[in-house]
Amino acid sequence: QVQLQESGPGLVKPSGTLSLTCAVSGGSITSSNWWSWVRQPPGKGLEWIGEIYHSGRTNYNPSLKSRVTILVDKSKNQFSLKLSSVTAADTAVYYCARVTAAYDHLEYWGQGTLVTVSS
Amino acid sequence: QSALTQPASVSGSPGQSITISCTGTSSDVGGYNYVSWYQKHPGKAPKLMIYDVSNRPSGVSNRFSGSKSGNTASLTISGLQAEDEADYYCSSYSISSTPWVFGGGTKLTVL
Numbered sequence: 001q002v003q004l005q006e007s008g009p010g011l012v013k014p015s016g017t018l019s020l021t022c023a024v025s026g027g028s029i030t031s032s033n034w035w036s037w038v039r040q041p042p043g044k045g046l047e048w049i050g051e052i053y054h055s056g057r058t059n060y061n062p063s064l065k066s067r068v069t070i071l072v073d074k075s076k077n078q079f080s081l082k083l084s085s086v087t088a089a090d091t092a093v094y095y096c097a098r099v100t101a102a103y104d105h106l107e108y109w110g111q112g113t114l115v116t117v118s119s
Numbered sequence: 120q121s122a123l124t125q126p127a128s129v130s131g132s133p134g135q136s137i138t139i140s141c142t143g144t145s146s147d148v149g150g151y152n153y154v155s156w157y158q159k160h161p162g163k164a165p166k167l168m169i170y171d172v173s174n175r176p177s178g179v180s181n182r183f184s185g186s187k188s189g190n191t192a193s194l195t196i197s198g199l200q201a202e203d204e205a206d207y208y209c210s211s212y213s214i215s216s217t218p219w220v221f222g223g224g225t226k227l228t229v230l
Contacts, residue, residue: 046221
């Protein structure tokens with residue numbers, strides 16, 4: 001069973017950079033899957049942030065593209081998210097997830113980590 | 120606001136059936152059979168309940184079923200149980216600006 005676990009600081013200052021890591025266990029980051037980041041602001045719905053393939057190829061949400069970087073670390077079987085110039089609007093629970101090889105849905109999710117942007 | 124529209128809440132008594140709708144457009148729900156549903160308990164990871172409109176992953180109860188008509192997908196839970204009380208989210212592949220779009224979530228209360 002594939003498991004994903006997010007980790008990173010729970011508090012980030014405004015204008016700073018949010019950095020999260022998603023550790024993958026029970027499967028390889030080099031499998032034929034895309035790896036995604038999704039977030040949920042308090043009281044709001046889910047928002048797709050972006051995704052990466054083990055080759056390093058990425059796709060980003062156009063609304064966040066100028067601030068987002070997703071990287072993969074094959075040696076550690078994990079991938080990461082960096083979101084720069086954060087504001088209070090970036091406060092959310094951040095999830096990592098695996099897309100199926102058929103690219104038809106997100107099949108495995110981490111339990112999420114709350115990141116608060118505040119001074 | 121979310122790309123897909125779900126009712127904010129639904130409720131039902133144990134043993135009853137409920138249906139949660141998920142309305143999108145021809146660019147997502149209506150255009151592809153890639154609708155999925157997730158169950159979310161507080162503090163837990165979202166759990167896949169339905170994929171490709173009506174398929175159940177191994178281990179998911181057959182009390183959960185999915186369907187689609189036009190731009191609206193539906194999740195039906197029959198024989199409601201207390202453990203079904205959770206938030207439910209729909210998702211769809213989309214040809215729009217992002218490949219994955221989501222609903223705002225529906226809180227299911229088992230009375």
